[in-house]
Amino acid sequence: MQPVAEALSGSTHASGPLVEARDLVKQFGGLRAVDHMSITLRRGEMVGLIGPNGAGKTTLFNLIAGSLKPTSGSIRIGGAEVAQERPERRIERGIGRTFQIPRPFAEMTVLENVLTGSQRQSGERIWMNFLQPSRVAAEERQAVDKARTLLDFVKLSGLEAEPARVLSGGQRKLLELARVLMADPETILLDEPAAGVNPTLLELISDRVLELNRQGKSILLIEHNMDMVARLCGRVVVMAAGKLLTEGTPDEVSRNRTVIEAYLGEVAA
Numbered sequence: 001m002q003p004v005a006e007a008l009s010g011s012t013h014a015s016g017p018l019v020e021a022r023d024l025v026k027q028f029g030g031l032r033a034v035d036h037m038s039i040t041l042r043r044g045e046m047v048g049l050i051g052p053n054g055a056g057k058t059t060l061f062n063l064i065a066g067s068l069k070p071t072s073g074s075i076r077i078g079g080a081e082v083a084q085e086r087p088e089r090r091i092e093r094g095i096g097r098t099f100q101i102p103r104p105f106a107e108m109t110v111l112e113n114v115l116t117g118s119q120r121q122s123g124e125r126i127w128m129n130f131l132q133p134s135r136v137a138a139e140e141r142q143a144v145d146k147a148r149t150l151l152d153f154v155k156l157s158g159l160e161a162e163p164a165r166v167l168s169g170g171q172r173k174l175l176e177l178a179r180v181l182m183a184d185p186e187t188i189l190l191d192e193p194a195a196g197v198n199p200t201l202l203e204l205i206s207d208r209v210l211e212l213n214r215q216g217k218s219i220l221l222i223e224h225n226m227d228m229v230a231r232l233c234g235r236v237v238v239m240a241a242g243k244l245l246t247e248g249t250p251d252e253v254s255r256n257r258t259v260i261e262a263y264l265g266e267v268a269a
């Protein structure tokens with residue numbers, strides 16, 4: 001098996017802020033889900049993105065990952081403007097993202113699901129099988145080796161041959177993390193990794209996310225579980241109604257009057 005540090009490698013991009021979104025707007029018909037929002041993620045940081053339901057956090061992730069195009073504004077990854085680029089190109093630029101509700105291929109095994117996260121295997125290009133079969137076989141062996149290392153990292157090795165449908169909600173989150181790591185992201189956008197997860201797996205997920213950050217991954221974390229945010233993040237960005245409300249340390253934002261009022265407004269609504 002590959003060493004974990006090697007399986008988690010891939011930090012080859014230029015210096016400067018890794019992700020820099022400026023003045024982003026996303027309009028859905030009459031609704032402005034993201035409203036002149038700016039956010040920066042620096043190399044090696046783990047930043048929490050919080051805000052009441054409907055604040056625009058997931059939409060902001062979709063804009064950064066490329067599944068949505070902004071109405072206006074700029075998104076830079078490693079200094080390059082990417083706002084109009086396809087999601088696949090953003091993956092090549094080192095952006096990985098997980099979803100609030102992971103949807104693995106239910107009938108494929110856990111290992112096969114992780115392998116779907118590989119970038120550009122030669123085996124996908126049929127002619128390569130004819131021209132360089134040994135190279136294709138070697139690449140496939142390497143990919144399987146790496147997938148096993150990542151499954152070990154997320155503590156799912158014992159389930160590698162099981163169909164993904166047998167996994168619990170928390171285990172699906174861990175599987176998705178392993179799948180995303182196959183593409184060697186430098187930046188990971190984590191969408192609510194704690195939602196609906198039991199306390200034991202929650203502890204494991206927090207620990208793995210912390211370890212990824214220690215190993216050099218930059219992480220933007222959407223999470224409603226403030227204990228988790230406070231434990232993992234040095235800086236927290238707060239969104240409300242599509243806009244930046246404030247940012248600061250977890251302690252600062254949790255005592256901030258406007259933040260408390262934004263959440264109280266949600267409860268009252």
Ligand SMILES: Nc1ncnc2c1ncn2[C@@H]1O[C@H](COP(=O)(O)OP(=O)(O)OP(=O)(O)O)[C@@H](O)[C@H]1O
Pocket residue numbers: 028031033051052053054055056057058059060
């Ligand atoms: N594809 C879409 N079409 C129309 N409206 C959308 C679309 N996606 C999101 N919205 C709306 O945009 C607003 C922001 O939604 P978003 O999911 O980004 O918020 P959020 O902060 O992630 O919320 P939550 O914490 O509940 O996940 C909401 O009012 C939502 O209904």
